[in-house]
Amino acid sequence: MTKLDLSRRTLLQGSAALGAASALTGTAPFARAATMEESIIAAGKAAGPAAVTGMIWSPYLVPMQPVIAEFSKQTNITIGAVQDISIFDAPQRAMAEALSRSAQFDFIHIDSNMIPSLASAGYLEPLDEYMKKASYKSEAVADYGNFMTYGGNTYGVPTDGNVHIQYLRKDIIEDADNKKRFSDKFGKEPAMPQTWEESLRIQEFFMDPSKDLYGSGNLRNRANGVTWWYMIYYSAGGFPFDDDMKPTLNTPAGQYAVDLYLQDKKVNHPEAANWGTPQMIPRIAQGHVVNCLYWDGTAKLNENKEKSKTTGKWLYGLVPGSDFSGKRIVRSMSSPLAAILINKYSPRKAQAAYMALWLGSGKNSVPIVSDPVNTFNDAWAKEHMTSKVVQDAYSPGGVKAIEKNFEVVAPPIYLTGYLEFQDALGKNLSEAYVGQLPAKDVLSKTENEWNAIIGRIGRAKLKKDLASYKAVMPKRLVPA
């Protein structure tokens, strides 16, 4: 080994030369690269001061405010007038804004599945240029960042993962008596269900309505139930359209999904037909549910001792999959995926875009997604998965489940006319659930209604959209 003979003088001379070289323009390799956050601030400053206006639901906005305050301090871009509109009502309002080409809002915070419809109506500003100027790269887990793209452009910045994870009551399945009873009947101990059939079995076995304990806490109302159906359908190998934009719901995979979807009636609360999250989330957190699939934010609520009676009693995991197609496929869902979109007609779109990017940095969003009181923004970035604060909020098991489910997360109908497609299916599933429509007619009726929608929006247009829909579907059959 050669020994370097470096005198103190030589070392000092070398250091001085290196320092001088670093100070010269064009010697970037020697300079500390600006972080993404610094680049966003620089781009924001360059855009100039402004008070941006927006449409956002206050439970989402409140935990964002300290993060926005920091951005405002550094860039003089502040939040101006904000209209507090629920995420469920936002699509209608946003569409009205789009149709009137209004510049009232600089940004809107909305379900990202509205991107195709709003972009087609000409309302959305593509963010790619702003992202380039601010050196912004999506830090979303797995391919989740793709959910913000449509027609080759990026239109949104996520603030809320909203991925479905599986919840199973640990205290119930680990109870010695329960274990024995279950083993005696099925020849194996109860564990986190891997398939839909296993999930139903666990739910049926452990439910006890006399103690107000129901097997399932899945939603089956008209507005939300359809999300659970997609998970079964996608995992059975189904995809709702062929390449020619003809609906392909009425297939064995579709019927399998309808049958499983309706079997939930045996294990769910009798009033589930009209229950949404305001009714079901408290029941989950207060211990009236054995097993369900739910948005990941509920883990944060469950683990909050002040709001839950089931802290520490849950196992969190991957949603069930299916072998229906001949191979195991697992599909989770993220819907509504709340994201910030920018209004193309806004005079302050650059400032609004940089504020959105600031909020969409993994590092900046840690306090937003881990707020224990305003639990609407759920974890979504890679940095969240390793953050101690986030793990404390969701529990380490919860965070692991979120990360796994993100690897196989799918959207609902990611096409122009999303709400219309969605409601037709949701209505027919709901009618079947309450006995107004035979199960065998759900898919044929939905296909007829979808054909009318396709005719109205235009097959050619939707065929173009289909590429974006397929691009956001997960590539893996099961998580790595």
Added chain:
Amino acid sequence: MAVAAQSTDEVPAQASTREMSRRRAVRRFKLSLLAPLIALFAFVLIPVLMLQLYFSFHQWTVYLSSWWEADFVGFDLFQEVLTDDRFGWAIVRSLSFATGSTIGCFVFGFMLAYLMYKPFRGQAFFYIIFLLPMLTVPVVVAYTAEMMLYQSGPLNDIISRLSGVDFKPSWLSNPHLALFTVGLLEIWNWTPFSFIIMSAGLAAIPKEPIEAAQILGASKWRIFWEVQLPLLRPVILLALVLRFLEAMAEFPKTWALFQGGPGSATETVPVYIFMTTWQYFQISKGAAMSYIVMLMMIVIVLGAIQLLRREKRALDKMYAPAPKAEA
């Protein structure tokens, strides 16, 4: 006197000028009163109705073009609406909901008005209590009722305890009960409206026929049935028609509680029009639907006006002075 000196030709001429000037002043006064209404019609209602008419005849697909580029489709949209099963069912639901809740509101409103007919101590307090439901915002009514109406909620619990029977209807998730539930809330919310109208009607009944009937020895029931009720018929009709029209347009409670579900059990006309227009963004179809519903309402109102006129004529006839006997 100068006046006395005026010729006989000049007096009517001056009177006529004064009369004309008075008429002009009256006309100006009437116009000034009507002006805001005319302006509202001209600048707000007419343009909106015209725009809606335009959309009813032009197929506008919001994702593909601007509204002024929409294709003219003639009566196609009206035909589409009239052959749409969902619209047909929505009409049936709305009609049954409006009929049921109107009758409910009227019966309870009339009963309360009759109870309050004669003054008694503390009457003002009861007036306030009876009017309170109408002052409650419908969405608040819906959300409050939701808490009461869960299967294991307070209402079923109270009924079970009082009756000794396990009373467990699913007010909010049974598709056969859902619309009935909204109907009950509508009755609670709007009974005061019928109460006010019927109270005013009862107060306006002339005392003479009632006193005459009392002198002739008629029972209270006969006075009510044969004197008061016939005199109240125009008011009853008005209360029923106004309430029916309002009930046909009920949206906030139905939407807040059900959003059309469970299944399609509460998909009434306003809900379906809202969904078509703002969920499916079929602005043109929504406009055609609105026109059809508006025409339906106009027919109902015109029918009601005819009935009211007939009732008025009958009352006028009843109270017309008897022809003088010939000498």
